[in-house]
Amino acid sequence: MSTVKQIKAKATFEVKTWDEKPYSELIGGAKFTRANVTVSIHGDIEGEGTLEYLMFYPGDGSASFVGLEHVIGRIGDRAGSFVLQHTGIDDGSTTRSAYLVVPGSGTGDLRGLRGKGKSVLSRDKPQYALPLSYDFEA
Numbered sequence: 001m002s003t004v005k006q007i008k009a010k011a012t013f014e015v016k017t018w019d020e021k022p023y024s025e026l027i028g029g030a031k032f033t034r035a036n037v038t039v040s041i042h043g044d045i046e047g048e049g050t051l052e053y054l055m056f057y058p059g060d061g062s063a064s065f066v067g068l069e070h071v072i073g074r075i076g077d078r079a080g081s082f083v084l085q086h087t088g089i090d091d092g093s094t095t096r097s098a099y100l101v102v103p104g105s106g107t108g109d110l111r112g113l114r115g116k117g118k119s120v121l122s123r124d125k126p127q128y129a130l131p132l133s134y135d136f137e138a
Helices: none
Strands: 007-009 011-025 031-043 045-057 063-075 078-090 094-101 113-122 132-136
Touching: 011 045, 031 063, 045 078
Parallel strands: none
Antiparallel strands: 007 132, 011 031, 031 045, 045 063, 063 078, 078 094, 094 113, 113 132
8 A cells, every 4th residue: 555645835824805794692792703704825825715714702702613715726836726624713812723625626737635734823923824734636
């Protein structure tokens, strides 16, 4: 059995737009929100991402979220699109996020893309790390 070596892409992203609205507000300040977000991505991954987040704020300054991001652009010299599935938590100053490429979501030269990554984001920086370890199905 052969193993496929994963490539480690280094990229950063910047938030271009963030439109967040509550859809359910609970007693005690807790709420559910939906955020529509666009980001620009630079580095080993180049392109634009469009995200839809569902978020829960328990009322203590923290948040938990899940989301799907459609990325259109390129990884290395391969162009196309793919979808990232995000999960994470925010403690009020730092966001910890894990994401994976949704199987079967790659298009164009990115067909068969597999991968995952983790980020720790601090709000005091204008750009955030988006590392991705990836390979392609044979």
